[in-house]
Amino acid sequence: MSKHSALNTFGRSGNPAFTKNFTNTDTSSLPLAERMTLDGAVNKTAVLLGLCFSGAFLGWNMPILVVPGMLIGFVLALVTIFRSPSKAGATAPFYALFQGMALGGITMFAEMQYPGIGIQAIGLTFGILASLLFCYKSGIIKPTENFKLMIVSATMGIMFLYLISFIMSFFGSGIGFIHSNGLFGIGFSLFVVAIAALNLVLDFDFIEEGAEKGLPKYMEWYGAFSLMVTLVWLYMEILRLLMKLRSR
């Protein structure tokens, strides 16, 4: 049990994909070939990224796929998170493909308004991924329980704010500063990008620890899936931030 009651109540990571409790995972009887490895998790992330780019190509050319891609991707994410993680090998590739379709279409619409914004957002997303991976591997950023509590709280706060804004939008209202291109709106977007980026550190730590403890092989898919969830979120927030900056 954690000394922080919020972690026990809401889960042990900011990433919703890690809210499951894995403390009872018994790996002692598993043969080496059936255990999670770093290589496996990285390769599976590369597969998911490839599928996401393929989906994005489809979504870019057929923008009608944005809404179905987003809805199916969202449902698949929920299925992967709330059903057994052992199903991640079957659901994660479809999640990446459908989310890719949505992202491709959204990027195409953004490109029509602000040419060149798509490649900027992709470059910044992967730039952040690589630099945070370096910071994590070298021990510059050390995820602790307090770090996790901070990221969990901030992530849940942001999600709650988005949910309220979404509900208010049905009544013709909303939380204005979230979408504004003023200083406050840009500051909020910067904060959200920072929190999404720091969620990557928790993902790296989960994969590192999972490989260290020799979790079952299917956890490679689950680790890759959670990294994809964070990357998709980070990309969307960077795109939103760049759009705000370009619209000024």
Added chain:
Amino acid sequence: MNTIFFSLLTLFSLFVFMNLGKVRASKKQTDRSDRINRFGSKQGSANQKSARSTIIEGKAEEINDKGEQ
């Protein structure tokens, strides 16, 4: 120019991810007492051991009012 720069950044970052991701984290990262313990790991028991080691073992000795043993 903008597109070339960000394309190169993307490719370089993916290359870094594919290579650095497969390397184990440094000892500075993995050998920490305040590490997040998700799976009920050995680290936890190590912490318990270190917590236990703060107890001073030895014979109990009576201390009188004058501080003589």
